[in-house]
Amino acid sequence: MKASSIAPGYLRDRWRFAKANRKGELVLDGVPANQIAQKYGTPVYVLVESEIRDRLRRMRAAFSYPKLCLQFAGKCNSNLEILRLCREEGFELDASSVGEIILGLLADFTPEEITFTNLFKSDNDIAFAAQIGVAAITADSLEELERMNHVGQRIGTKIKVFVRINPEIELGNYSTKKHKYGIPLKQAKKAILFVLKAKHLEIVGLHFHGSYINDPKAYFLAAEKLLKLAAFSTQKGRVIQFIDLGGGFPTPIGNQKVFEPEDFGQEFSEFFEKTCRKLGIPLPTLILEPGKFIVRSAGLGLMRVVSKKPLLHGEVLVTDGSAYSFLPDVLFLNEKFDFLPLEKMNKPKTNKYDLAGCTCDNIDVLAEKTSLPQMKADDLLAVMDCGAYTHVLTSNFNTVKRAPMVMVHQNQIVKLIRRRDRFSEMFAPELDVLKVADPAQLMRYYNLHRVNIDKIWRDSKNNNGKNHQKVKREKTKSKKRKK
Numbered sequence: 001m002k003a004s005s006i007a008p009g010y011l012r013d014r015w016r017f018a019k020a021n022r023k024g025e026l027v028l029d030g031v032p033a034n035q036i037a038q039k040y041g042t043p044v045y046v047l048v049e050s051e052i053r054d055r056l057r058r059m060r061a062a063f064s065y066p067k068l069c070l071q072f073a074g075k076c077n078s079n080l081e082i083l084r085l086c087r088e089e090g091f092e093l094d095a096s097s098v099g100e101i102i103l104g105l106l107a108d109f110t111p112e113e114i115t116f117t118n119l120f121k122s123d124n125d126i127a128f129a130a131q132i133g134v135a136a137i138t139a140d141s142l143e144e145l146e147r148m149n150h151v152g153q154r155i156g157t158k159i160k161v162f163v164r165i166n167p168e169i170e171l172g173n174y175s176t177k178k179h180k181y182g183i184p185l186k187q188a189k190k191a192i193l194f195v196l197k198a199k200h201l202e203i204v205g206l207h208f209h210g211s212y213i214n215d216p217k218a219y220f221l222a223a224e225k226l227l228k229l230a231a232f233s234t235q236k237g238r239v240i241q242f243i244d245l246g247g248g249f250p251t252p253i254g255n256q257k258v259f260e261p262e263d264f265g266q267e268f269s270e271f272f273e274k275t276c277r278k279l280g281i282p283l284p285t286l287i288l289e290p291g292k293f294i295v296r297s298a299g300l301g302l303m304r305v306v307s308k309k310p311l312l313h314g315e316v317l318v319t320d321g322s323a324y325s326f327l328p329d330v331l332f333l334n335e336k337f338d339f340l341p342l343e344k345m346n347k348p349k350t351n352k353y354d355l356a357g358c359t360c361d362n363i364d365v366l367a368e369k370t371s372l373p374q375m376k377a378d379d380l381l382a383v384m385d386c387g388a389y390t391h392v393l394t395s396n397f398n399t400v401k402r403a404p405m406v407m408v409h410q411n412q413i414v415k416l417i418r419r420r421d422r423f424s425e426m427f428a429p430e431l432d433v434l435k436v437a438d439p440a441q442l443m444r445y446y447n448l449h450r451v452n453i454d455k456i457w458r459d460s461k462n463n464n465g466k467n468h469q470k471v472k473r474e475k476t477k478s479k480k481r482k483k
């Protein structure tokens with residue numbers, strides 16, 4: 001592979017799986033990306049196994065603390081194949097809903113390898129998780145602790161609880177003071193005492209999740225505050241077994257600069273152990289719950305340019321991807337992604353284009369003034385670093401199908417790990433309502449005629465729309481007859 005086959009400024013060091021071949025085509029761990037687009041259609045997400053495994057291992061290697069438990073935060077990409085990889089690499093699972101607990105079980109995690117943490121859990125959610133035997137359920141407020149105690153009583157179980165704390169950290173422009181999570185530090189002792197007295201609860205851990213952390217000092221400050229509370233609980237007769245510091249480990253999009261686990265993991269491990277010794281408490285298990293660090297850079301999306309439009313404000317490439325059904329991060333977080341010309345990696349960046357999403361909404365724009373070589377309709381584009389919080393946040397806006405996901409495994413094997421949406425399942429929640437109504441009700445309440453949509457769709461595809469015309473003509477005739 002010649003280095004000269006890539007024009008400058010396309011590939012970043014963090015995409016170690018990405019190269020270009022002599023034709024200037026992007027190659028992912030030995031697999032030409034255009035072959036994936038050809039086989040699975042566009043838009044399509046691609047996850048690279050080697051990169052996911054590497055990041056799972058990096059995370060473990062970075063922290064030398066002897067009682068370390070790593071959990072993958074399933075919410076950032078809950079694909080079953082990814083969950084399975086995480087389990088194979090010795091990770092446990094941080095689930096944020098009953099749905100994610102079920103996915104975890106389907107990916108062969110045992111219930112004891114799953115913790116359940118979210119801002120709100122219904123009584124049924126709590127009962128389900130406790131009865132299935134998850135390692136712990138995180139309580140987010142005093143009210144929730146009370147409710148969990150009642151649920152424990154109802155189902156005859158002592159529920160294992162993590163108490164989630166807001167340690168009220170301020171570090172430059174980062175502050176947890178306005179976070180919606182957890183019990184404020186001032187009320188933390190009261191919450192611990194409540195659990196110690198509650199008949200149907202057992203405190204096993206303390207939890208903190210710092211969201212978008214941009215300075216590793218946040219972990220040191222949070223650990224110190226949680227360990228002091230662990231010492232308080234020990235004094236009151238109950239040793240805390242787990243300190244969970246959540247996720248929030250950053251990983252860049254575009255040219256962002258962030259800290260890496262290796263930058264502070266060793267120092268943090270020593271600090272954590274030393275603080276426990278200073279406070280005179282037995283070493284708890286330290287849980288970390290990385291999400292985006294594991295999968296963001298291991299994922300990319302492939303799209304096709306469907307037209308090039310010279311508009312008043314410049315040239316626009318319309319793509320078959322969308323900010324709604326493919327790359328929602330640009331709408332939610334205004335992220336600036338890297339876009340690569342899949343088959344023109346040897347051509348320099350000579351032009352600037354806006355990239356438009358395909359839906360009927362003017363704000364559906366994927367990027368502005370992106371530097372690319374000369375592009376035309378039918379060219380392929382890759383959007384990098386979209387393996388986390390992308391697919392899980394997409395919607396079917398405009399009734400567009402969400403993209404499939406494939407994984408590039410080792411030995412250049414590519415497998416489908418999620419298929420494209422189907423209309424049948426997208427429409428099912430509404431069709432299910434219609435199914436229960438009889439035809440007279442349909443006419444009265446919904447003003448609907450039963451039409452065999454599937455037949456029209458199939459026939460119009462086979463007959464170039466002639467049947468569609470026929471249906472229209474028949475409708476007009478029947479209207480005339482009625483008159």
Ligand SMILES: Cc1ncc(COP(=O)(O)O)c(C=O)c1O
Pocket residue numbers: 073075076094117209211212246247248249289290291292293
């Ligand atoms: C409780 C908890 N743990 C872990 C994570 C993962 O965070 P990240 O993807 O930033 O590592 C989240 C994200 O919202 C979370 O809420």
